[in-house]
Amino acid sequence: SQTIHQWPATLVQPVGSPLSLECTVEGTSNPNLYWYRQAAGRGLQLLFYSVGIGQISSEVPQNLSASRPQDRQFILSSKKLLLSDSGFYLCAWIGGLNTEAFFGQGTRLTVV
Amino acid sequence: DAKTTQPNSMESNEEEPVHLPCNHSTISGTDYIHWYRQLPSQGPEYVIHGLTSNVNNRMASLAIAEDRKSSTLILHRATLRDAAVYYCILSTGNTPLVFGKGTRLSVIA
Numbered sequence: 028s029q030t031i032h033q034w035p036a037t038l039v040q041p042v043g044s045p046l047s048l049e050c051t052v053e054g055t056s057n058p059n060l061y062w063y064r065q066a067a068g069r070g071l072q073l074l075f076y077s078v079g080i081g082q083i084s085s086e087v088p089q090n091l092s093a094s095r096p097q098d099r100q101f102i103l104s105s106k107k108l109l110l111s112d113s114g115f116y117l118c119a120w121i122g123g124l125n126t127e128a129f130f131g132q133g134t135r136l137t138v139v
Numbered sequence: 140d141a142k143t144t145q146p147n148s149m150e151s152n153e154e155e156p157v158h159l160p161c162n163h164s165t166i167s168g169t170d171y172i173h174w175y176r177q178l179p180s181q182g183p184e185y186v187i188h189g190l191t192s193n194v195n196n197r198m199a200s201l202a203i204a205e206d207r208k209s210s211t212l213i214l215h216r217a218t219l220r221d222a223a224v225y226y227c228i229l230s231t232g233n234t235p236l237v238f239g240k241g242t243r244l245s246v247i248a
Binding site for chain 1: 171173175177180181182183184185188190230231232233235236237238239240241
């Protein structure tokens with residue numbers, strides 16, 4: 028069966044520090060992968076999506092970047108975190124056309 | 140992107156059916172109607188999706204209007220565990236899911 032792993036579950040980082048969040052998917056190949064962010068009390072904002080290795084589409088210009096070095100690995104990064112980067116980060120994948128999306132458990136990032 | 144409109148919040152008594160409405164008057168012929176829900180401090184969870192015909196699964200039913208400009212998610216017997224934010228989303232093919240504000244459902248014991 029397909030599973031999605033996302034870590035860490037919680038993270039507290041100082042302003043100006045780098046960030047790397049990793050998401051991996053098992054049990055499927057060539058999934059579409061997504062990063063979302065949910066600020067406190069707000070809705071889910073699509074940040075990046077990828078339809079294949081090395082292919083990244085950015086939805087919102089910001090302090091973050093994404094990479095897909097392997098088929099089932101999606102990484103969210105920042106060189107210098109801002110206070111406004113705090114939030115709940117979610118990775119998701121969709122395996123085919125018009126099918127359901129599966130979300131990871133999320134990483135709650137607090138920038139202090 | 141096609142847009143959906145949902146009430147900000149709804150309330151239901153436990154054990155009673157809940158009908159969550161969604162308007163999508165600009166839906167295109169290839170848009171699927173997806174419903175997800177998000178429990179507190181968790182990622183969204185798939186509920187159901189459909190194109191034209193009504194759909195049923197173990198979690199809920201989806202009733203789609205004949206003109207497809209609206210749909211209703213039906214929870215047949217609400218439980219306290221159904222308290223969540225419910226999102227109605229239109230999506231075609233591989234387009235990313237774009238979440239709106241959804242409907243916050245409260246269930247009263």
